[in-house]
Amino acid sequence: MTNKYMYFIANWKMYGNLSSLKTLDKVIKFSKSKEIKGGRLIYCPPNTLISSFSKKFKNCQIGIGGQNCHESDVYGAHTGFVNSQMLKNIGAHFVIIGHSENRVKGESDKLINLKIKSALDAKLKVIFCIGETLNEKKKKKTHSILSRQIKIGLKNIKYKSNIFLAYEPVWAIGSGLIPKHQDLFKTVKYIKSKFKDKLPKVLYGGSVNPKNITILREINNIDGFLIGGASQNAKKFIDIVKKTYS
Ligand code: PGA
Helix, strand or coil: CCCCCEEEEEECCCCCCHHHHHHHHHHHHHHCCHHHCCEEEEEECCHHHHHHHHHHCCCCCCEEEECCCECCCCCCCCCCCCEHHHHHHCCCCEEEECCHHHHCCCCCHHHHHHHHHHHHHCCCEEEEEECCCHHHHHCCCHHHHHHHHHHHHCCCCCCCCCEEEEECCHHHCCCCCCCCHHHHHHHHHHHHHCCCCCCCEEEEECCCCCCCHHHHCCCCCCCEEEECHHHHCHHHHHHHHHHHHC
């Protein structure tokens, strides 16, 4: 149980279409009720839906974000991409950067650093994903991997108050597995220890669901959750928030 102000970020990945909009009614109602307590909801749908979500959320407090952006903050010949200015222009206030599903396709720490810079310049808040693979975990490299991802990803970025760190162990994403309580507490503590002045908000992501939230909510240095699969189901998403506070 917690009374903390917590972030619940829905990562819809490459799912959803216009007919998904009606599933948001329940969530909008919930967001206006007292039951939401200290929870802040943010949806990151595919780019094709950002504008519709933005209209739908016009009279409520639910935030909207993109799931990635191009590193260039000027318009240009980059077929198939959108940049942070474009996301901002259609109503996004957040953007996920460095998700492992994009790192695995070749996004380097350096490229992620450029993307974060361009997003911050466009006045977007960044959900910066970091996390180790199963192999790296087995080799006890979790800390060194996170340290490298943070160091290069945030190189030459002075003002970090608009950055959320999302710790997503790659082996936990979509697998139904979550880290052990003590391990997760220590990893989040380690991530926070990398920041000297102001501690960043650190979210956890990877197989969060209405069942395991009763374990995750007890880890008191976590500031919220990045939720994939379960966030596409309004009831599950709401249950996760409710159970965090019950
Ligand atoms: P999952 O995804 O909740 O489906 O594991 C989380 C994520 O990839 O952000």
